[in-house]
Structures are given as C-alpha cells and as structure tokens.
Amino acid sequence: MQIERRLPRIAVQGLTGCAGELLVILENLGSVLPFVQVASFPFAQSKNDLSDIDIAFVEGSVSQKHDIDSIKEIRARSKWLVAVGNCAVHGCVQSSTCSRYKAKELVEAVYAKDSPIEALDAKPLSSYVNVDVELSGCPIDKNQFLAVLASLLKDHLPYIIDRPVCLECKMRENGCVLIEKNLPCLGPVTAAGCGALCPSFEAACYGCFGPCKDPQLNAMATVLSEKGYNLSDILVRLGTFGIPEQVLSNLDVKR
Amino acid sequence: MGSVYAPVRVSDQSFAFRSVRDEAEIAFEALRTILPPKKFFYPAKETILECDGDEVKEHIEVVEPFAVFGVHPCDLAGLNALDKIFLSTPQDSHYQRRRRAAFIIGLSCLPDKHCFCKAMKADAPGKGYDLFLTDLEDKYFVQVNNQEAFEFILSCKEFMHLASDQDNQGYKKFWNDRDSMFEHNFDSAQLPNLMDLGWDHPLWQELGERCLSCGNCTPVCPTCYCFDMTDVAMFNSEKVEAERQRVWDSCQFSGFAAVAGGENFRPGPVDRLKFWYRHKLHGFEDPIEIPSCVGCGRCTVSCPSGIDDLPGVIRILAGRPQLNLEGEIA
Structure with missing residues (x-):
C-alpha cells in the first residue's frame, strides 16, 4: 500500500483587524496551493478544521476577550505561529493611537453605556502567546508573505528585513522627499519590506510597517520639527503604527 | 548589444x-x-x-x-x-x-x-x-x-x-x-592622525544624537562595501527552492555589530557614526588601508539630518571650529 505524503496544513485566522492581510493572502493563495492544504481560512472557505496545524497566519490585534481565547487555541494547535500585519505585530492604530484613552470610555462613547461589548486595550499577539515569526505591514507585502511561507515549509526561520525604508528607497534611487520636498517622511525610522512604495511615488512614508530596529525617534522628531512641523502633529504621525504612547511622551526633541 | x-x-x-x-x-x-x-x-x-x-x-x-x-x-x-x-x-x-x-x-x-x-x-x-x-x-x-x-x-x-x-x-x-574652484582644500595626509587625536572629541556625541541611523550615507558611498548574507526560500511552479543572497548592509544599522547573546559592539548611533567616519577618514586593516573617502559629497547631500558634512567635521577635528560650508577654508 502506498501512503500519500500529506501536504502541510496551514490556517489563516483573523482577530480584530480590517482583513487586509487575509485579502493579501487570499489573492496569493493560487501560487501556494500546490504546496499546502488550507485547513482553516474562515474568510475564504466555509469548511474549516483548526486541528494539527503546521503553520498558522494570524492577523489582527487582541482587543476582545474572545480574541484571547482564539489566539491561545490557535497557538496550542500550531507548530509555527506567524503574526501577520501591523495589528498582530504592533497593535496598529487601535493600540497606539487609542492608548491615549481608557478602553471603557471609548466603548461608552462608541457603543453607548451598558453595551455588552467587552473591549480590552488592544495588544499584539506576543502580549499573550509566543509568536514564532512577526511579519508586519499594513497590509503585508505579498512577496514577504510568500518568502515567509516558503521558508517555514523548509523548517527554516525566514529572514525579515528590520532595516529602515531609506535603504530600499536608496536602492531604487528615488529623490529623497524628506530632503528635497521637506515632506514628513518617516522612512528613517520605519521598517522596510514595502520596497519604499510611497516615496517611489513622491509621497512621504507614514510608517505603516511599524518601527525599524532601534528607531532614532528623538532625531526623527528633531528633524521634522526643524522643518517646521508642529510637535503634536509629529507625535501623532509617529504614533499611528505601533510606537507606543509612553515612548513618544518621553521623547527629547531638540529645537 | x-x-x-x-x-x-x-x-x-x-x-x-x-x-x-x-x-x-x-x-x-x-x-x-x-x-x-x-x-x-x-x-x-x-x-x-x-x-x-x-x-x-x-x-x-x-x-x-x-x-x-x-x-x-x-x-x-x-x-x-x-x-x-x-x-x-x-x-x-x-x-x-x-x-x-x-x-x-x-x-x-x-x-x-x-x-x-x-x-x-x-x-x-x-x-x-x-x-x-x-x-x-x-x-x-x-x-x-x-x-x-x-x-x-x-x-x-x-x-x-x-x-x-x-x-x-x-x-x-x-x-x-x-x-582653483574647490572650496575645500586641506591636507588629507593628516586625516588618520586627526581621527586618532579626536577619538574622544565631544563632536561624536553631538553628531550621534542627531543621527537617524537611516544608513543613507553608506549605500551612496563609492567605497562602502559591507554586505550581509541571507538565505531566502521561494516558490517556483513545482517546488520550493532557496538561494543565498548577498545584500548591502550598513554599519549604521544596529544589527551590524550585534553578536550572539544579545550583545552589541556599537549599540548606539554615536559609536556607529564614529565607526563609519573612521573607515572613511582613517582607514582599516583592509586592502585599501588608507582613508577611503573620495570626497564626492554624496553623504553630505543625502543625510536627512544634515550632519554628514565631512569637510566640516574635518575642520572641527583640525581645530578650526566653524561648521559652515560657506566659511573660510583651511
């Protein structure tokens, strides 16, 4: 009797997020289908089996009590857990920008008093479970996603660039919008991976992949401040995609 | 063709x-x-x-x-x-x-x-x-x-x-x-000595505090040659393949001098920036041996923070404190 080797089983799950990552994965599912079995992908198929998962991709932040239950269950059933997207890696807007308010006040303002919504302070997956791979982006870059999956199928931890957008921007030889146009570009402190998409179209990077490794936020805020940008606007801009409020409130901006 | x-x-x-x-x-x-x-x-x-x-x-x-x-x-x-x-x-x-x-x-x-x-x-x-x-x-x-x-x-x-x-x-x-058209004219033979003498100069702290660690100064430099190696897996139509890629790295990134155990020889921008200046103006034990800067000015024009003014830095190390490109030339 010949035993057919089973394909690795993947799961693609969403917590609290906009489904941007689910869309990117769905759009690129065709090129990975020969290599994997899609065991669970509630966004894309109605029959899902979240058992014995080889690689789980999870988007969204943990923002509600049932999110905690979900991520713990996924973790327990998966060999590799990959956080995909800024929400799952950094907490994105619902974590950084909203952390200025108390969750309870926000719920009351949005859903009225005594609503049954049990909102928590939004947190990345790593606040609750061990995450094996973190792939940020808003949304994620499809080439990075494919590289991560291909790498994990070889049981090899993927290389994910943690250097600033500036490196990819220089490689494309774009004129620098921060220098030449005085735009509030966050390329120097933002993780690459997008291929310097916005600056390639003469727009400022707004930081959607989250901070690069060891971001020099004091220097970034100082440079923008010298260009005439208002400090409170700079802090909002820096804080949108995952730099925590408490880090920003301690910045030492020289002017 | x-x-x-x-x-x-x-x-x-x-x-x-x-x-x-x-x-x-x-x-x-x-x-x-x-x-x-x-x-x-x-x-x-x-x-x-x-x-x-x-x-x-x-x-x-x-x-x-x-x-x-x-x-x-x-x-x-x-x-x-x-x-x-x-x-x-x-x-x-x-x-x-x-x-x-x-x-x-x-x-x-x-x-x-x-x-x-x-x-x-x-x-x-x-x-x-x-x-x-x-x-x-x-x-x-x-x-x-x-x-x-x-x-x-x-x-x-x-x-x-x-x-x-x-x-x-x-x-x-x-x-x-x-x-006769050059604004900057100094004796580069003294540069390695100036760099040695200026090892503890307060300038490095000042520049480092302004440094974005964006790494722009290194890809644009005609003599920066540091790279990283990464193994990248990819799909082709039938199987998963892999290749080893050589990609430009920069001594301005925090991972450059990181070693096992979570230690880092140059953990902050002050050390990293000084390291780069040393390679450019002093030289290492590499086959170039001499200061590797060729004076093209790319690092100056591509620094978003406006700090990579090499002639200005040299003037300060030489004891001529004006950090002003339009000013008097040594």
Whole structure:
C-alpha cells in the first residue's frame, strides 16, 4: 500500500483587524496551493478544521476577550505561529493611537453605556502567546508573505528585513522627499519590506510597517520639527503604527 | 548589444545612472548620482548560491557587455578602491565578471560646494576608465587608456581628430581652472592622525544624537562595501527552492555589530557614526588601508539630518571650529 505524503496544513485566522492581510493572502493563495492544504481560512472557505496545524497566519490585534481565547487555541494547535500585519505585530492604530484613552470610555462613547461589548486595550499577539515569526505591514507585502511561507515549509526561520525604508528607497534611487520636498517622511525610522512604495511615488512614508530596529525617534522628531512641523502633529504621525504612547511622551526633541 | 548607462534626472535635485537609448535622455550636467557606479559591479542584491533540493551550486550570472558613460574622477577613484577590496586574493568572481564586462567612459566635471575630491587626491582621471572625456566646450578631449578603447576610437574615426597643441593647452587650462574652484582644500595626509587625536572629541556625541541611523550615507558611498548574507526560500511552479543572497548592509544599522547573546559592539548611533567616519577618514586593516573617502559629497547631500558634512567635521577635528560650508577654508 502506498501512503500519500500529506501536504502541510496551514490556517489563516483573523482577530480584530480590517482583513487586509487575509485579502493579501487570499489573492496569493493560487501560487501556494500546490504546496499546502488550507485547513482553516474562515474568510475564504466555509469548511474549516483548526486541528494539527503546521503553520498558522494570524492577523489582527487582541482587543476582545474572545480574541484571547482564539489566539491561545490557535497557538496550542500550531507548530509555527506567524503574526501577520501591523495589528498582530504592533497593535496598529487601535493600540497606539487609542492608548491615549481608557478602553471603557471609548466603548461608552462608541457603543453607548451598558453595551455588552467587552473591549480590552488592544495588544499584539506576543502580549499573550509566543509568536514564532512577526511579519508586519499594513497590509503585508505579498512577496514577504510568500518568502515567509516558503521558508517555514523548509523548517527554516525566514529572514525579515528590520532595516529602515531609506535603504530600499536608496536602492531604487528615488529623490529623497524628506530632503528635497521637506515632506514628513518617516522612512528613517520605519521598517522596510514595502520596497519604499510611497516615496517611489513622491509621497512621504507614514510608517505603516511599524518601527525599524532601534528607531532614532528623538532625531526623527528633531528633524521634522526643524522643518517646521508642529510637535503634536509629529507625535501623532509617529504614533499611528505601533510606537507606543509612553515612548513618544518621553521623547527629547531638540529645537 | 549591451546596454549603455548614463546619468538621467530622477527628481528636482537628483540623478541616477539608468539605461539610456538616446543622447537626449542623458543629464550631462549631473554632478553626482544618488548611487555611485559601484552598483553595476557590486549590486545591492545578488544571488551567490542556488539550492535545488540537496544540491547547492554557485550562481553564475551571464553578464552581457555594457557601457557606463559619465563617470567622474571621484567615482573612478571609488571603483579603484573597490577593486582593491574585491579583486584582492581571494578574488570575488561576481564582482570581477561584471568589471570585465564594463566599458567605462569618464567625464570631467566642475566642483560644487560639497566636493572635496581634490583634498582626498581623487580629483584627476588616473586609472579605472577606458575612455575619459574632458569637456572643452565645443569638443571633448579624449584620453584612451587601453587597446579595447583604442579599437573603439578607430571604429568611430569620423568623429575624432588628433589633438592639436591648442587642444592640449585647452586640456591643461580646464584642469588648472578646475583646481582653483574647490572650496575645500586641506591636507588629507593628516586625516588618520586627526581621527586618532579626536577619538574622544565631544563632536561624536553631538553628531550621534542627531543621527537617524537611516544608513543613507553608506549605500551612496563609492567605497562602502559591507554586505550581509541571507538565505531566502521561494516558490517556483513545482517546488520550493532557496538561494543565498548577498545584500548591502550598513554599519549604521544596529544589527551590524550585534553578536550572539544579545550583545552589541556599537549599540548606539554615536559609536556607529564614529565607526563609519573612521573607515572613511582613517582607514582599516583592509586592502585599501588608507582613508577611503573620495570626497564626492554624496553623504553630505543625502543625510536627512544634515550632519554628514565631512569637510566640516574635518575642520572641527583640525581645530578650526566653524561648521559652515560657506566659511573660510583651511
């Protein structure tokens, strides 16, 4: 009797997020289908089996009590857990920008008093479970996603660039919008991976992949401040995609 | 037929070497491109090894002959420095293959306020080119450096005439006039000593606090050659394959000097920036050995924080404290 080797089983799950990552994965599912079995992908198929998962991709932040239950269950059933997207890696807007308010006040303002919504302070997956791979982006870059999956199928931890957008921007030889146009570009402190998409179209990077490794936020805020940008606007801009409020409130901006 | 690369305008203030098909595309006025011509020989990302199942083999790229037009003296000096790094034993075959395939046409230029190639002794067309053109306004004075270049000249004789005495005088006048146009003129022989003396200078702290660690100064530098190796898996239509890629790295990134155990030899921008300046102005125990800066001014114009003003830094280390490019020259 010949035993057919089973394909690795993947799961693609969403917590609290906009489904941007689910869309990117769905759009690129065709090129990975020969290599994997899609065991669970509630966004894309109605029959899902979240058992014995080889690689789980999870988007969204943990923002509600049932999110905690979900991520713990996924973790327990998966060999590799990959956080995909800024929400799952950094907490994105619902974590950084909203952390200025108390969750309870926000719920009351949005859903009225005594609503049954049990909102928590939004947190990345790593606040609750061990995450094996973190792939940020808003949304994620499809080439990075494919590289991560291909790498994990070889049981090899993927290389994910943690250097600033500036490196990819220089490689494309774009004129620098921060220098030449005085735009509030966050390329120097933002993780690459997008291929310097916005600056390639003469727009400022707004930081959607989250901070690069060891971001020099004091220097970034100082440079923008010298260009005439208002400090409170700079802090909002820096804080949108995952730099925590408490880090920003301690910045030492020289002017 | 191979491609011809020349500077083209990419933004209000910037140029880049791009493939051109028509003379009208060429920005003859380009003083410095965003990336130096090192990108043709030592690309930002290249495949070194291919892995197919259990078989690993060297990736050998077929390199078509190509020409690079408009390479200024500082960039020729940069290529000569990289030759010492990549063509010293053991030679880097990937670099060598591309260097051999290239036909390099140098072009004279006039300095702006950021240029200090003269001080770094990288201002004259020495070697590293096939043809070098000096702009004599209504014609070019052509220097021919090798047999291949001579044969090229013979193939387009109708555009050439032998240099007359007047042409020779014109050549000397161009380079003499150019000599007097540099704002920055200092004795670079003292640079390694100044760097040693300035090891604890408060300047490094000041610059480091302003440094974004964006790494812009290193990809644009004609003599920065540091790279990282990464193993990248990918899908093809039937199977998962992998390759080993060589990608440009930068000593300005925090991971550059990180080692196992979570330690880092240069954990902050102050140490990292000083390290880079030391390589450029002092030199390491590498085949270049001497200060590797060629005075092209790229780091100055591409620093978003405005701190990589090398002549200004040199002036401070030398005890002339004005950090003002328009100011008095040493």
